[in-house]
Amino acid sequence: MPYFAVVARKDAERVRKQLMDEGKINGGCKIIDKGNFVYIPVKEPINGYKCVEVNNCDRVRRPRKGGYRNHPLIPASLRNKLPRSYDIIGDIAVIKIGEEFAEHFSAIGKAIVETNKNVKVVLRDKGVKGVYRLRELEHMYGECRYSTIHKEYGVILHVDLRAAYFSPRLAGEHYRIAKLVGDGEIVLDMFAGVGPFSIMIAKYSNAGVVYANDINSGAYELVKKNVEANGVKNVIPLNMDAKEVFKVLEELPNRVIMNNPHNSLSFLPIVAKNVASCVVHLYAIVENDALNKFCDEVRGVIENCGRSIEAINLIKLHPYSPNSRLVCYDFQIL
Template identity: 40%
Template sequence: MIESLCVAVSRREAEDARRKLAEKHLLRTDLKIISDERYVYIPVSGEVDIESAVMKKMYFEKIERRESFRDAIKKFLGEAKISSFDTVGDIAIVRIPPELKEHESEIGNAILSTHKSIKVVCADDGVKDDYRIRNVRVIAGENRTETTHVEYGARIRLDISKVYYSPRLATERYRVAKCVKEGERVIDMFAGVAPFSILIAKLSKPSRVYAIDINPHAVEYARLNSRENRVDDIIEVIEGDAREVVPSLEKADHVIMNLPHSSHEFFSLAVNAGSNIHYYEIIEKDKVKDRIENLKNEAIEEGKKADVKNWRIIGGYSPSKVKIGVDFIIR
């Protein structure tokens, strides 16, 4: 047993706290998290500032270190250019540089051998068609592309070859869900398989969530996920183009715009649809402030005022591009 600093949080807040600690590189992954009837105790490497959490010292069991993915691929690739991959449910999705294509089977098997919870490994060959779906191929493990991803207690079923889904937005989806108050209405303009909508419906008890998508496969999964998470009485899934659907809906308290490569093309539609806009875009780093000003000007042209409540960089996309989130208040 090893003594370590830890944060004590309620069971309800534990998953969110763990994610935040991991993002800040404060989570000790060499020690096992423990719990009792009231609290979850998460070992950390230093002092942290999490609301309602209590710092203390406790003893934890050490996790025996398995061979890492990097160590496994070094055996046949040396210092390779692959350091990470996305995980959706029990599927790993990895981008393999062209010069390493001949080793993709070994790379896939290295992921399987070092991550016991992963059953399928897919190569990501970029995006395809108008729905911007990942072009994936199974390179190791079971021959399937459907899985169930669990996020803050919500179970999201999807097929990564047919729908768009980003596991990297989990914390952002939780943050938006906590912004919604009981009884409010929400329009999810580009809902996909409905992860935003479902988390909001489960956590915030809105009166109605309209989940819109033009991809029929995404719509099918959104309806399935709404039923399986028992929120189909709150979520109305609508297949169609947001430009045609949104004007027919009642005004919402929150509008979610997660179409990162072209959301700016729909902003004038959104400012007339709701009083709070949660906007996402992938954009060049040096163009962020100009984009925000342009969006504010678009609101003025629509007879509205868009005040920026906050904006943040959610993550990197390429050496020159980032994904941003902006919360607008529309008056």
């Protein structure tokens, strides 16, 4: 029988990440929700945690062994050259794949659909571009559409991949931040996209007000739709340049989310000059060997604005390139 570590709900996400980093999670079983406690599947009993055996737990359904690359439609000579994985957004699969495979796009798309029963559309990801961070996409297989409904942690998200940025890889971050928000907090989501941070916060915390801002009117329309779809009452969608957004806030934020990883740092002085005491979650792409330098740079920006900074956490997220990764620097401006 598989083992589960019994963890208080408030600690569950932190412990899950720690166990994941240490390679101790049993990926074959699903996490069990037991109200105030969460059971995290582990490979073996772990010192320091109460561990229990659970009969008849839910198993994680794995895609067909070897994934789409082992589908009969894929020539054997291509199998090891094709990307192992792809993102799934609602019922759309988005795959980064080179032009050299163009003659096989339709077969690859069909193989993905046939090895993943939830996928109805396959799109080729040609990169994220511009201020709005829109993905350049090419239809590969299935219905020709770019919008879908994605769900993460029970949050419903209407997504239109041609109208606004969205990545399913940030689900854990959306949830992590939501669980940090204290009762009555005023939150500013400066670069909200379709609103996943804001709506997750509204759903999983007792925040006072959450301002969900994005300069892209396509994102703004989707935030409004997602507010409605989730029945949350305290999210205020805004469609402004983040440089101007403090002018319209009725209350100063206690927490600011800056998820515009290619350009967050340039907006930091605006935050530092406008907030009182405030927690910031600043996302950035950082070279793997320059993490300390990045933290020093952030400190420099804050101190140049006449403020001081208290570091809370530097979270290393997924790789962006062989030498760099997405990070989230959590800190307090004092």
